Amino acid sequence: MDKEQILLERQREAKVVRKIVFITASVILLIFAGIVTGGYLYVKNALEPRDPQDHREIEVKIPIGSGVGTIADILEKKKVIKDATVFKYYVKLKNETGFQAGTYHLKPSMTFDEIIASLKTGKVYKDAVYKITIPEGTRLKDIVAIIDRETKYSKGEIEALVNDRTFIRQLMDEYPGLLTEEILQKNVKYPLEGYLFPATYTFDDENVPLENIIREMVKKTDDVLQKYLPDIEQKKMTVHQVLTLASLIEEEATKLSDRKLISSVFYNRMKIGMPLQTDPTVLYALGIHKDRVLYEDLKVDDPYNTYKHAGLPPGPIANAGTDSIEAALYPKHSDYYYFLATKTGEVLFSKTKEEHDEKYNTHIAGQK
Known part of the structure; x- marks a missing residue:
């Protein structure tokens, strides 16, 4: 066999070897990929509940x-x-x-x-025994009614606890950055008004102490406010003032309203010493709920009546959600001093009293 034939034979052998190596490597790679994929799918499946529909204990x-x-x-x-x-x-x-x-x-x-x-x-996993849902804008008196309805505790027990100064002092010690002496001022109707965060709370123990239910709501408020504390300090406001303003915004806001624009109206009024004149504070002063505030209602002699007293009322008038808290902290810039809500939920803003009265006559008085 001459040199040329030997060279050709070696080239053929090398080609066969390369083919074998390629096929072998491909097979190994496929097997490896199959193992990895299968392993991934197996682990993924094993991480899921054994049977999502099986609630047997x-x-x-x-x-x-x-x-x-x-x-x-x-x-x-x-x-x-x-x-x-x-x-x-x-x-x-x-x-x-x-x-x-x-x-x-x-x-x-x-x-x-x-x-x-x-x-x-060390606790046995249980389904919730109590599920307490507090909607945004709920007043403390209504929260008392909700807890009364959803738990074994009576209205009298709940009212006594949320007004108990010893218990409130305990909470103040636990949450000093949230609860201050401001909540115990003479004119504040309910110390914990505005501090029971609107959310859904679940408890799996039928014998959960009433103190723990209230404490959980206060803790939620403290948790929510933590990220806002630097901005509250920068604005030279107290947490109590922010929650008070947020409660006014919460009570005035509709689904269609711009809360930060409503906030701007309140800020603009406070800047010039103009009374806030917000109807929900009158109803809070009266201790009632009704759709329409009458002229004689505005005369109620109460620190919460913002028609009679300029500035913020002594404390929150409801428990505000995050949107209203942020609106109280970050109002939009505007020249508005008036707003009113129509029956459709739209909120109309005005710069002057004349403009406001015109909108009132067109959209409110004309619809009565």
């Missing part, structure tokens, strides 16, 4: 001294989770510790985070 006993591996094995054996290994590594990845021994009633519908939370607190 399964008794699970965690012995003293159980490590994460043991706990994971027990949960898998009891069919609360799908895979013990995935649960164990999830716990380690999140650096969760502090699991407590005890007897739990867990559900296949629970997420890993719910199971972990239950095992860390």
Whole structure:
């Protein structure tokens, strides 16, 4: 065999080898990709609740001294989770510790985070016994009625607690940046008005102390306000003043209104010493709810009546939501000194009394 034939033969062999290597590598890559994809899908599936529709309570006993591996094995054996290994590594990845021994009633519908939370607190996971929803703009008297309706506590018990100075002092010690001596001023009707944040609260213990229910609402207000504290200080306002102004905005606002523009009207009036003249403060002074404020209502002699007294009232007149709090802190710039809401929910703004009266006669008086 001459040199040329030997060279051709070697080229053919090299070509075959390269082909074999390529096919082998491709097969290995496909197998690897299949393993990775399959593993990903398996882990993804194992991270989900075992059965989102299965709300049966399964008794699970965690012995003293159980490590994460043991706990994971027990949960898998009891069919609360799908895979013990995935649960164990999830716990380690999140650096969760502090699991407590005890007897739990867990559900296949629970997420890993719910199971972990239950095992860390030593509390059995339960469906909510009490669900208390406080809408934005709700007054304290109405919150009392809601708690009375949704829990075992009576209206008298709740009213006594939210006005109890000893309890209020305890809350002031717990939340000194939120609750100050301003809430105990002589003219403030209800110290905690404006400080019970509108939200939905759930409690899984039928015997939850009433103090804890109120405390949870105050805590929510404190949590919400934390990010606004630097701006409140920069504006040289107190939290009490901001919540008071926010409550006026909350009570005046409609779904169609620009809260920050309403806020600008209040700021403009306060700047020149003009009374705020907002009807909700009159109703709060009277202690009633009604659709229309009459001329004789405006004469009520009460510190909350902003027709008689310039500036902010002594305290909030309702419990405002985040939108109204932000409006109180960040008003728009405007030349408006008047506004009125039409029956359709639209809010009309005016710069002068004449312009305001004209809009009132056209949109309000003309519709009566």
